[in-house]
Amino acid sequence: DIVMTQSPDSLAVSLGERATIICKSSQSVLYSSNNKNYLAWYQQKPRQPPKLLFYWASTRESGVPDRFSGSGSGTDFTLTITSLQAEDVAIYYCHQYYSSPWTFGQGTKVEIK
Amino acid sequence: QVQLQESGPGLVKPSETLSLTCTVSGDSISNHYWTWIRQPPGKGLEWIGFISYTGSTNYNPSLKSRVTISVDTSKNQASLKLSSVTAADTAVYFCSRGRSAQTSIIGYWGQGTLVTVSS
Numbered sequence: 563d564i565v566m567t568q569s570p571d572s573l574a575v576s577l578g579e580r581a582t583i584i585c586k587s588s589q590s591v592l593y594s595s596n597n598k599n600y601l602a603w604y605q606q607k608p609r610q611p612p613k614l615l616f617y618w619a620s621t622r623e624s625g626v627p628d629r630f631s632g633s634g635s636g637t638d639f640t641l642t643i644t645s646l647q648a649e650d651v652a653i654y655y656c657h658q659y660y661s662s663p664w665t666f667g668q669g670t671k672v673e674i675k
Numbered sequence: 676q677v678q679l680q681e682s683g684p685g686l687v688k689p690s691e692t693l694s695l696t697c698t699v700s701g702d703s704i705s706n707h708y709w710t711w712i713r714q715p716p717g718k719g720l721e722w723i724g725f726i727s728y729t730g731s732t733n734y735n736p737s738l739k740s741r742v743t744i745s746v747d748t749s750k751n752q753a754s755l756k757l758s759s760v761t762a763a764d765t766a767v768y769f770c771s772r773g774r775s776a777q778t779s780i781i782g783y784w785g786q787g788t789l790v791t792v793s794s
Contacts (some may be wrong), residue, residue, distance in 0.1 A: 602780060602781070604720075604781075610786075611769055611771075611784035611785065611786055611787055612720065612769075612781075612784060613784075614774060614780070614781065614782050617774070617780045617782075623774070623782070655719065655720060657720075657781075659779055659780060659781075662733050662735075662736075663722055663735040663736060663737070664722040664735075665722065666719055666720040666721070666722070667719075668719050669719050669720075
């Protein structure tokens with residue numbers, strides 16, 4: 563199984579400041595034949611289902627604010643919120659769909675400082 | 676806009692079979708991947724498995740011997756069956772769909788339904 567490890571487990575950021583979440587996979591999720599990273603990011607707010615933010619590591623889903631960005635390749639990925647807003651308080655998960663079983667990171671809780 | 680709604684018993688006895696239905700509105704169930712994911716209270720996400728638009732299935736090996744995922748195109752529903760449940764199967768169960776046709780990337784989610792395993 564591919565193990566997804568996120569850091570930190572939680573972080574508190576002031577409104578308007580940057581939040582950075584790291585996700586590392588235990589093996590590469592880059593498929594060489596199409597040069598795509600099979601990595602997605604989800605945002606989950608309390609009592610709601612997860613919401614897709616990015617797929618292919620850096621392709622922003624429609625409707626996601628551009629203060630969110632996804633980057634990385636291979637085994638190392640980053641989700642960045644450049645100017646944290648109150649509505650961004652949530653748990654963020656990375657997820658690999660490269661190989662079965664699909665797996666998720668343990669989640670990173672983002673709060674307001 | 677496609678909407679997914681999970682339904683089924685909220686309480687299941689140990690050793691029995693958990694059965695959930697995902698009713699799809701706003702789009703046809705055909706030509707999509709349907710994935711089930713669960714989340715124990717206060718914990719992270721666990722992939723259960725999916726059924727593809729071709730009808731092929733892929734299950735988490737940790738659950739494979741107990742899981743069946745299927746679709747009923749006549750009812751526009753997907754379903755999940757998990758047999759021989761224990762307290763460890765207590766979780767919110769989410770039905771989800773690929774973000775677009777023939778795509779496995781999870782883009783749409785139901786609200787989830789809490790299933791408690793207890794006698």
